[in-house]
Amino acid sequence: MSRIGKLPVEFPAGVKCELKDNHVKITGPKGSLEASFSPEITIALEDNALVVTRPSDSIEHRSLHGLTRTLINNMVVGVSTGFRKTLLIEGTGYRVSLQGKNLNLQVGHSHPVVIEPPAGITLEVEGAQTIHVSGIDRQSVGQVAANIRKVRPVEPYKGKGIRYQDEFVLRKESKAGA
Numbered sequence: 001m002s003r004i005g006k007l008p009v010e011f012p013a014g015v016k017c018e019l020k021d022n023h024v025k026i027t028g029p030k031g032s033l034e035a036s037f038s039p040e041i042t043i044a045l046e047d048n049a050l051v052v053t054r055p056s057d058s059i060e061h062r063s064l065h066g067l068t069r070t071l072i073n074n075m076v077v078g079v080s081t082g083f084r085k086t087l088l089i090e091g092t093g094y095r096v097s098l099q100g101k102n103l104n105l106q107v108g109h110s111h112p113v114v115i116e117p118p119a120g121i122t123l124e125v126e127g128a129q130t131i132h133v134s135g136i137d138r139q140s141v142g143q144v145a146a147n148i149r150k151v152r153p154v155e156p157y158k159g160k161g162i163r164y165q166d167e168f169v170l171r172k173e174s175k176a177g178a
Contacts, residue, residue, distance in 0.1 A: 027079065
């Protein structure tokens, strides 16, 4: 039995769930999310918690079991507290600013790079070196953060570029002089 899949997904105060034919809609103080899941997996509402069960121990059912439970839990956490990723910019002359809702990156290209956030994602700038990406959908928060990081990934010699706050960059030694 899956250790993650067998845990029930409990709802904090203020979070409501609607369940209809493996289509789950979760509503909370930050907004609402909905998703449809595989009809092979059974989702039941019991005592203010969702319980996910699988019909057999086949490889496909075992993988869907834990995945379904984790996706539902991410929806509950998203509508109650939300998700947030922090990016740091390092490098001489590298800076970031907000123009309305758009992010203006100046990271060594010949032109400023403008990134427009999708619906449901908010971008915040702290100082000229820190970007906060936040929203209720974990997947879209991670994708937007990855797209921002992709503009100028960290290079291993000087450590210049855009990185996650908790990311460790292995530094290489430069070529030794003759």
